[in-house]
Amino acid sequence: QGQLVESGGGLVQAGGSLRLSCAASGRIFSSYAMGWFRQAPGKERAFVAALKQSDGSTYYADSVKGRFTISRDNAKNTVYLQMNSLKPEDTAVYYCAVTSVPGVLTIRNYAYWGQGTQVTVST
Secondary structure (H helix, E strand, C coil): CCCEEEECCEEEECCCCEEEEEEECHHHHHCCEEEEEEECCCCCCEEEEEEECCCCCEEECCCCCCCEEEEEEHHHCEEEEEECCCCHHHCEEEEEEEECCCCCCCHHHEEEECCCEEEEEEC
């Protein structure tokens, strides 16, 4: 068992940057992969990025490629999402999650979820 705690959300102007953090406790940090998802008002939760723990492979949604970067600090059991060139359409609640099985793009594979952190991008 374990838990995930996100931080780093906030209000930023379009074109700005934010870095989200997800601290994992317990053994879940060593799971197959950690991912970031987001949910905008009235929309379903959607995949943003993932990092496979074994080899550090990263995966991104097309909408964030080239702007967002997922990384990890194993010493701190923490995964980060660096978000640059933010757009108003990036406004959402961002969640980190952990999966212990392959298929990092599939939301139902993720068993552990954080509480979410709000990101608001103004025009």
